[in-house]
Amino acid sequence: MVINVNYVTETLMNLIRPIWGDLFNIAEIYGTNKAVWIPRLLKHFPRESLPEWYGGNRKDYKPVQIRG
Structure with missing residues (x-):
């Protein structure tokens, strides 16, 4: 999944x-519209495993690295 990419x-x-x-058919590409990609992201991952900024409810999530 590639999310939050520019136009x-x-x-x-x-x-x-x-x-x-x-190679690209298996990739899912989503733009900056959270209303589109958050529901699709939640179909693949449980809400408990995602940080808040990706639509989850984990407040204790600490990323190793953030890109972009």
Whole structure:
């Protein structure tokens, strides 16, 4: 899953998807609209395992590294 990507990156990745075939078909790409990607993220992961900023309810989550 690639979440919270800007419009240019999302568009570019969606254009490359048909060319690269199976490599990009397994990737799910979501833009900056939380109303779209949080429900889809919660279909794959339980709310208890995600930090609050990804729609979860874990307050004690400490990431090793944040990129972007």
